Amino acid sequence: MAETDPARERRIRDEILCDAYGQYEKAECWHSYLSEKIKFPFTAECISEGHRSPLKLGEKVKALYMSDDYEDDMRVTVQWNGRIFDVLLLLLKPVAVDPVKYMEDNEYDDDDEYDEDDEYDEDEEYEDEEYIDEYFDDDEDEDNDTAEAIEDWHYWRSRQIL
Numbered sequence: 001m002a003e004t005d006p007a008r009e010r011r012i013r014d015e016i017l018c019d020a021y022g023q024y025e026k027a028e029c030w031h032s033y034l035s036e037k038i039k040f041p042f043t044a045e046c047i048s049e050g051h052r053s054p055l056k057l058g059e060k061v062k063a064l065y066m067s068d069d070y071e072d073d074m075r076v077t078v079q080w081n082g083r084i085f086d087v088l089l090l091l092l093k094p095v096a097v098d099p100v101k102y103m104e105d106n107e108y109d110d111d112d113e114y115d116e117d118d119e120y121d122e123d124e125e126y127e128d129e130e131y132i133d134e135y136f137d138d139d140e141d142e143d144n145d146t147a148e149a150i151e152d153w154h155y156w157r158s159r160q161i162l
Contacts (some may be wrong), residue, residue: 008155016152024071030153031070034089037149040065044078044092053087055080060095061087074153090157094147 016033020026044063046055055061059080067075067086074089 004159005155008152009159012152012156027070027072027074030074030156031066034074034149034153035066038063038066038076038146039143042143042146043095044076045095046091047093048091050088050091053091054085055087055091061092063092063094073157089150089153092150093154094143094150096143 017026017029020029041062041064044061046053046057046059046061049055049057061078061080063076063078064084065077067077069075069086075086076089076092077084078087078092
């Protein structure tokens with residue numbers, strides 16, 4: 001059994017499950033919480049093999065959205081090897097995107113059309129550095145929200161049945 005985290009348990013009880021009285025209501029609360037907190041799509045890694053999942057340990061998938069099939073457990077719809085299917089959220093963890101690799105994968109292609117009007121203009125006002133930093137911080141916050149929500153679900157499932 002997982003190590004106890006009283007602060008996390010209190011937050012789950014007070015913020016996620018505060019209005020849930022039965023199994024079905026708990027499932028609805030969890031589905032709503034995860035749908036709001038997780039920023040889709042995201043890259044995830046298989047951390048455990050399931051008997052109904054084709055994923056092997058360490059394989060990466062693209063998580064697309066929360067599945068509406070959540071009566072017995074939380075599932076996400078994933079894309080993997082040209083297929084789209086549902087997989088238990090318990091089998092996945094989010095993978096941080098390497099910004100350098102992302103930039104390399106999305107570099108300007110010489111064959112793309114180039115518009116001279118897109119050139120940098122010294123006289124034009126550009127957004128200040130503070131705004132840009134804030135924009136990227138928001139992205140990081142969303143990634144953290146995704147990871148935290150999934151960790152909450154993993155923790156809860158390791159402690160008890162839905």
